[in-house]
Amino acid sequence: MKKLKKILSQLMLIVCLSTFITPNVAVITNLPVVATAQAAYNKETINDVQEALNNEGYNCGTPDGVVGKNTKTAIKKYQKDNKLKITGTINNTLLKSLGVTVTKSASSSTAKTEATVYITRTGSKYHRAGCRYLRQSQIAISLSDAKRNYEPCSVCNP
Template structure:
């Protein structure tokens, strides 16, 4: 078996040597120059490909970092806004009148001891009403309580608006 493999190796060597051509110095220099150029072009392609891969990786990394920072900043801003809204809501003065009026659709606020409420009047009536009163079907005009009283309107006995 060993002799057969040696014999085959010898045959391969003989055929490969017979295929070799002898070249002069000019041809050898040309072959070397062509090989150098091909190697250089290959290296440039590999370098450009590597740069492109690095760019793509850097782009993705930057995108993810920017996305994450933007998301965190957005969540922080939303939390701060919610906190500020809650603090603003808690700092508003609450009164029984304003709670009752806001649940019925009227806005009532207390300011330096005077009370203002939104009431509604009709085109033809002499009474002022709460929003949603059955007598407001034909027309409905908003007024402050003091304006309605100043214009001679009196409270409706059905919906019992603020007096």
């Protein structure tokens, strides 16, 4: 019993200390968005897969470009019947088997990524990430919006 009490008290001490002693955590902004394999296909491609599955007799419902429950179920059945790896997701093997080609959407090929700059709560200038004038506060804003309403910082020169 004494050993158990000693172990529990040591455990409590460790838990208490670990909540008070934490390393400094830096705030990271502008991380890239990581897309899952399923999200790698646009609505047009998903719509083509749904139409192909429906034509093959695997009911996906009305093709809408969204991989829902019915589409996942139909994909799994198709993969099982055609001796493919059963994943329930759209992949290159499934596309090849169905004869579907990946369509590139017009919006994704012409879309430009907008640069992000930062302003402070009280300032009248926009800054790059890491500028020394952003110590107190930083509010993300697109570069085009910043150019319309603010002046560029003369130190970081965004």
